[in-house]
Amino acid sequence: MLSMPKRFITGIMGFLAIVVAITMRECLSVAITEMVVPLKSFGRKNDSIICPIDNASSVRNSNYTSMDGTRYNWSQEQQGWILSSFYIGYVISHIPSGLLAEKFGGKWPMSLAVLILAICTIATPMALQYGGYEVFIVLRILMGLSSGTTYPGLSVILAAWIPQKERSKLGSIVLGGGQVGSIMSFYVTGLLLSIWPWQYIFYFWAIISIVWFIIFTLICYNDPASHPYISKEERDYLHKEIGQLKRHDVLTTPWKEILCSVPVLAYICAQIGQDFAAFIMSNDLPKYMKDVLGFSVYDVGFYSSLPYFIRWIMSIVSAFLCDFLINRNYISITQARKMFTFASGVIPAIFIVAASYAGCNRLLVVFWFVLAIGFFGCYYTGFRLNSLDLAPNFAGSLMALTNGIGALTGIAGPVFVGVMTPNSSLEEWRYVFWVTFCISMVRIVIYMIWGSAEIQSWNDPRESKSSEINTTKEDLLIKT
Template sequence: MDNSDDSKCSALPQRVIISFLGFLSIVVSFLMRGCLSIAITEMVVPMNSTASSNESINTAPMESSSMDGTRYNWSQEQQGYILSSFFYGYLITHIPGALLAQKFGGKWTLGLGVLGTTICNAATPIGVWYGGYVALIILRVMMGLFNGSMYPALSVLLACWVPEKERGKLAAFVLGGAQIGFLISFYVSGLILSHFPWPVVFYFWSGVAAIWFILFALICYNDPESHPFISKKELAYLELEIGQLKRHNNLPSTPWKEIFTSVPILVLIIAQVINDYVFYVLASDLPKYMKEVLKFSVADIGFYSSMPYLLMWIVSLVAGFISDHLISGGYVTVTQARKFFGALSSVFPSACTLAASYAEYNKTYVVLWLTLCFGFQGCYYAGLRVNILDLSPNYSGPIMAVINGIASFSGMAAPTFVGMMIPDSTLEQWRLVFIVSFGISMVRTIIYTVWASAEIQPWNDRNKSPESKNLTGNTDDCMIKEILE
């Protein structure tokens, strides 16, 4: 079937609109998740203004009140706990979120999760004012609890709307929202912090997220069949390509045993854990490195720490298009494409990380190498990330929950380990952080390249008999082709 015919069925296909809403859901989530990494550089007293980097917790205001941008005496280790606390809640709600999305659909599971995150983020300045360090950690844990359902719910939504031949580019576009979220969050937060007290950052991004929620609630639908404005031609195309227009409400219980014993899924878990560790080392601590080692101003921190995410997003889109072209043209199998882009997202970035560690205080070279590191990590979306949808479209939510949930331990561990490795925040201590990242990235490359697979697992359609599938398939396909013609 010529896919170009379908594009003429409407000015903008509904699957593209749904994908764009999904993209924005990740953007606003990461706007709120990422702003603390910048804001914390203004929330704490500079190291040369404190008696010791290991000073005990001080939740008392240093000047007047935190509502006016007061700074606090939080040590490097304490800041590590703050930056990692989001993931303590995040990992808990992945599987419950997946089950809710599987049963009720991805729309409200995703929407209400982001709404809860928004409320907690808006409450951050007040929480710090009244409860200091402890209250901030509690609020970040709560944000993680609400946000943990995002990726599982989004996987369920995408599985209902995105056919396999478009999965590389659309999934890369949607899931690449994390890079745009971090990019905008870092850059704009830096600008805000250079003119306003740090509480303004949290209020601003929560307002943006609230606008998204209203838009999402009005125009998003769980599946093509329930969408009131979708064209008949797009419906026919999606039924032919995906095989269904409505979510499976009669799926048997989630095959947890098969999921946890599937070699491709176990490989994805290991690869994702390692990938996320390296990513969150940079995502959470790059602004601190720029301020404490390279001595950038807060405005410069926002700009230079956002540029890597722009390149990463561009690379993720290009990799997605190339992957789809190679697969649809028959040049490579789906598995080969996933392995190639998975390796590319690890080997080159890990080498750039190592190069950055030896650029010392040369700001230009450090920024260049770290930007290239982030940029080529964008290939990860056409490799590991979309691989989750390949293995079992019917159970993409639970699979995403398992993989992303376990990988959340990396988000907890990375800032904490970095805080322990850089008690004095010296160049030598940071170099050790980058060398460790390089080593484990190479381990990920070997494991994923050898054992990864993109084959649909046999238990994906265990509720369907081959006979019933064949009986309905011939008649339905003929009707669908008539509509498309």
């Protein structure tokens, strides 16, 4: 592996960083179905429209039962707050961590974030045992604070290591770690919950993450210039291709220009709409399958992971297709970003609503969810790489701003679902899916009109200032 080009090694480790961060974040979405008192015996109205228990699933997985008797009487709204509390910390830490990564490089902000996240994950069972609901909420906020550093730090690393001609392909593959993390988190967690007490799930994912931390800190570096083992050929190639990146120079983040930039505002709107739908799916799809469709815990893990496998494949296919279209000059980068953003928003919104009208036809519901979440994968070659397009010098700050604002929906989404679905009935969930549809349509319209992938003038404030000085000198000469 060490003989590979160093940008590929960095990309692989960045990919794995996202995988381990997502597994620690999302394993709770499946684990919570075994941590709470079953809804059928706690707080559900008799007139709720629900599906009968999946007898075939129960027979097929008769050996898969939870081995731990510890369960909590958390209402749907309380579960919503538990799932959303992570994103309170996640939002807060984004911008400070982005600025920190731009100043010092992304390696340590990202790796230490994963380590702290692992420590908090190990502490989860103890927090619940000795502290209860309130302490658990505080711990989840702390986990969000550390996790919020991951994407800004990774964006800075990618901006330093991935040239523009490889950006759609390698960038999407690296960021596709989110899909692989969801696949592993849902499927493996569901499998392990069928044979282990739920407490062990948190220990399992934390230990894997600590192993990643040790390997990453030993073999990865902030940029090609600081890597002691990179070949001269690769260093020269990256220096030539990433000439607009000036990390070692002191640049002041142009917040006024960023916040007044129309493409950035369109980017933020796209992120908000995408995250609202994505967070509802990642946080609440396992609960939908358990509480509404009546799946066993093993099948909850399997069927929740299946859409993310298709999403991962779709992200890779769309990345190669995007690079092909751009490199052949069939479409511009801006057109590519809009085309794949459209595919990642409109198609999933339609299929999510369709799933709610499939009723208790479990195979059809799963089919619609697979297609919906699968097409989410197009957004990596859509607007997701926009921070690298618009301002490579401030990729960390821009990713922190957009990802942080988008993560506000991670706070609102689960609470919204908890309030709207007190009985977890089909009718209640249908309202949730229609709201998701409307938000998705609005953000697509905004991005299609005002989105862009052109490097902005404020990417290098010194060049803009130099241009203004030269223009002033020319004016003075003309007047003279």
